[in-house]
Amino acid sequence: ARAGAEATDLRLARAALERARRRTLALTDCLDDEQLMAQHSKLMSPLGWDLAHIGNQEELWLVREAGGRAGLRPDLDRIYDAFVTPRADRPALPLLSPDEAQRYVAQVREQALEVLEGADPADPAPLLNGGFVFGMVAQHEQQHDETMLATHQLRRGEPVLHAPEPPAAPADAAGLPREVLVDGGEFTMGTSTDPWALDNERPAHRVHVPGFWLDTVPVTCGAYLEFIEDGGYREPRWWSQEGWAYKEKAGLEAPLFWRREGASWVRRRFGHTEPIPVDQPVLHVCWYEADAYARWAGRRLPTESEWEKAARHDPAAGRSLRHPWGDDAPDDTRANLGQRHLQPAPAGAYPAGAAPSGARQLLGDVWEWTSSDFTPYPGFAAFPYREYSEVFFGPDYKVLRGGSFGADQVAVRGTFRNWDYPIRRQIFAGFRTARDASVAEVG
Ligand code: AVJ
Ligand code: FE
Secondary structure, X not given: OOOOOOHHHHHHHHHHHHHHHHHHHHHHHOOOHHHHHOOOOXXXXXXXXHHHHHHHHHHHHHHHHHOOOXXXXXXXXXXXXXXXXXXXXXXXXXXXXXXXXXXXXXXXXXXXXXXXXXXOOOOOOOOOHHHHHHHHHHHHHHHHHHHHHHHHHHOOOOOOOOOOOOOOOOOOHHHOOOEEEEOOEEEEEXXXXXXXXXXXXXOOEEEEEOOEEEEOOOOEHHHHHHHHHOOHHHOHHHOOHHHHHHHHHHOOOOOOOEEEEOOEEEEEEOOEEEEOOOOOEOOOOOHHHHHHHHHXXXXXXXXXXXXXHHHHEEOOOOEEOOEOOEOOOOOOOOOOOOOOOOOOOOOOOOHHHOOOOOOOOOOOOOEEEEEEEEOOOOOXXXXXXXXOXXXXXXXXXXXXXXXXXXXXXHHOOOOXXXXXXXXXXXXXXXXXXXXXXXXXXXX
């Protein structure tokens, strides 16, 4: 049990569940039934599947497991189990209609909040301590909301989502150093105390990271264009063997959603076609493209432990912070999160969100590919179910860190780990590059 598990944990959980639901409904209310049940891409579920899956997971974990109640629709478990039916086959399932799904998720929520009312955050059971299971379910809904946002980005047709433009780059953005130095030495990676950290973030452990340089900001569209225009997609020497083979087979020439128009490039973004914003972090590149760009730039992707050290380690305090700027929750001066904007902010934005290393935008804007495979930390224990993380460990998945403009703050922190196949491009992913510090620099 965690010392100091308090009622505030449950108030935060309720707020996080309500924020997630507002977002889920905003992502589904804007489309008609046909659009909700259509498969906009073989890579994605119909939005109506995500909606009912969100409710089904909430029924499983909050109503049945945490509440000890009988549940509402155990008959739906198989239809909405992600491991039973692959995404491409989900449209053929006997799915709830959008109206039925909306009623279902509302009825589940009513019972889930009754369970939350009666919960004790000091309960020593790991599922309930600190309100873990409520935080887990809020994170689950927000993760699906981000996936649903990616489905919106894949769908053709008129814009249905709207949001204000992100802030302009601050005055000092143009003069930022290209890279920041992170001194060699040990730091604490992962966490054993964060109440809502998921199993793969645990336990905290000491890791020695040799000195390295990291890009101050994510690689921009403008920098990526130079790679394209330098013939980067036609030069096997920049690519790994598997990366080149995949690029050839898939016919990749530029990030997903980019299209040549005359002498320049444009991109499609949530139904709008617009010029490439050269000062924004590049989005919708797969791991192979990020890896090739880094080699072309004479650099490499950071390892996962390098990324986390740059994002959390505070040499002055001698400890790891929850977020790059400290332990306080994210807000709109520190990070572009929560679908507040429908695109990344320009590179160099959010100076108040900088890490002690001086790197900016480590949380928010774009998920960042790392060079690392998704593997368990020493002492890992699957909790509360093997299918959250454990079944994905191994060489097939690469780790992404930081969170995108489409990730909510409940599902983002310095320890949070995301993962995907190295070919994935529809996720809101970019990257930054790194290089070893020389012996002379380390001193
Ligand atoms: C952690 C984002 C890879 O979406 O596949 C959702 C999260 N797990 N439902 C995913 C998740 C179960 C997962 N990622
Ligand atoms: Fe899920």
